[in-house]
Amino acid sequence: MTIISHRAEALLLLCRAGFEADCAAELTERAAAQGQGGYARATRDAGWLTWHQPGQAVAGLLPGPSGGERLIFARTAWPLLGEFSDLPPTDRVSPLLAQVAPWGPFSAVRLEHADTNAGRTLQRFLRGFRKALEPALKQARLWDDGADRILHLFFEDSAQGRFGCAPAATVSPWEQGIPRLRLPAAAPSRSALKLEEAWLCLMNEAERAHWLGAGRSAVDLGAAPGGWTWQLARRGLRVTGVDHGRLAAHLLEEYPVSHVSADAFTWRPPRPVDVLVCDIVDKPSRSLALMEKWLLRGWARVALFNLKLPMKQRHATVSSLLSRLQVSLADAGLAMQIRAAQLYHDREEITVAVLPQQGT
DSSP states (O other), rough: EEEEESSEEEEEOOOTTOOOHHHHHHHHHHHHHHOOOOEEOOOSSSSSEEEOOOTOOOOOSSSSSSSOOOSSSSSSEEEEEEEEEOOTTTTTTTHHHHHGGGGGSEEEEEEOOOSSSSHHHHHHHHHHHHHHHHHHHHTTTOOTTSOOEEEEEEEEEEEEEEEEEOOOOGGSSSGOOOOOOOHHHHHHOOHHHHHHHHHHHHHHHHHHHHSSTOOOEEEEOOOOTTTHHHHHHHHTTTEEEEEESOOHHHHHHHHEEEOSSSSTTOOSSSSSSEEEOOOOOOOOOHHHHHHHHHHHHHEEEEEEEEEESSSHHHHHHHHHHHHHHHHHHHHTTOOOEEEEEEOOOOEEEEEEEEEEETTO
C-alpha cells in the first residue's frame, strides 16, 4: 500500500482523452491564484492525470464551500489518498477494504476508469466487482448513508489503481463525471444531448426550474436541424430557431417553435427573450462576441453556448475569452455568473452558461 497523506496533497482527475495538458494548465493557474504551486503527472491520451502539491492541501482546488467554481477540463476530480496493486484474482475485496478502512465509513462508492477504449474494457469487470464490494463494505461497518463521504476507486486494470474519498458537494454527482443520458427517438439530432448535459452540469435544480420552465421565451442561434430547439420546446419554452437551414418538420407542427431563416450573427430579436442558446461552428472569439452582444444589449437574460476550441493553446484561449466576457459584463454593470465545462458530449469545444447572480 502507498499512502500519500491523510490530509490529501494530490488529486486524481478524469478528462477527455487528449486534454490532459489543458487540465494540468488549468490546475496550475488555479493553484497559483491561491498562492500555491504543484505539478501534474499525465500521459497524453490517457484520459486521466494526477496533480500533486507536496506539503499543501488540495481541497481548495475543488468546488464547494472551501473551493471555487468547477474545473473546466476535468469531468470529475477527487483527493487522492493512495494506490493499490497486485490485487489477487481470488479475493480483490479484502485487500482493498484494509486499505480504505482508515477513511471510512462511506455513504457511496464510485468505481471509475478512463474514458478510453482500454478503460471501457473494464466495465463488465466493475459491474461484477460492485456486487461483491458494496455488501462487504456494509458487513465491515464501512458504510453509513449519513456519512457524506464518497469512496472513489479508479482502476487502471483489474488489479491496480488509485483510491480517495471526498464529500459529495465537492465532486461530480455522477460516476466518472458522466451523466447517463439517452437520446429519445423524437430528437432531431444527437446534439440534443449536449444541451441536456449542459443544464444538468452547469445549472442547479432551482435555476433549471426558474429559467427553463413552461412559458419562458428562448432563441436558438444556428438551430438547424433543431436538437437544442427541441430540448427547450419539450420543456414548454416558446422557441425561435434562427438558421438558414431547415428545422425538423415535427418541431414546427408539435411544439411552440417558430423558424426564422436568417444569419445568426446579424439577426436581432424583435423583443428581449429569457434564454439564448447557441451551438455554431465558428472561431471561438467570434462566437463569444455574438454572445456578448446579446447579453450586453439586454436581448437575453441567460445564455448557454458552445465555444469551439483551437488545436493548440486550448486552455489559454478559454481563459482569455472567459476573462474578457467577465470584464465586459462587469463594465456593463451586469452581475452575472460564468460557468464553463468540457462536457462528455462535447468534443473540441467547451460549453458555457451565463446566469444572473443569485438574488439579482
